[in-house]
Amino acid sequence: MMDDRGYDTMEPVADQAVQRRPLLDFHAGYVQRVANALPKQGTSGP
Numbered sequence: 845m846m847d848d849r850g851y852d853t854m855e856p857v858a859d860q861a862v863q864r865r866p867l868l869d870f871h872a873g874y875v876q877r878v879a880n881a882l883p884k885q886g887t888s889g890p
Contacts, residue, residue: 862886 846854858864864884868875875882 859886862888 846852863886865887866879867883867885
């Protein structure tokens with residue numbers, strides 16, 4: 845479909861209505877210090 849429309853790249857866009865939460869429910873200090881750099885997950889499926 846991208847070729848049909850002449851697109852060569854795509855960029856995902858997060859739905860602002862979905863709340864974000866940490867991917868890991870892990871409270872160790874070394875994880876909490878880098879929590880902002882880790883992937884996130886939404887509160888609902890795609």
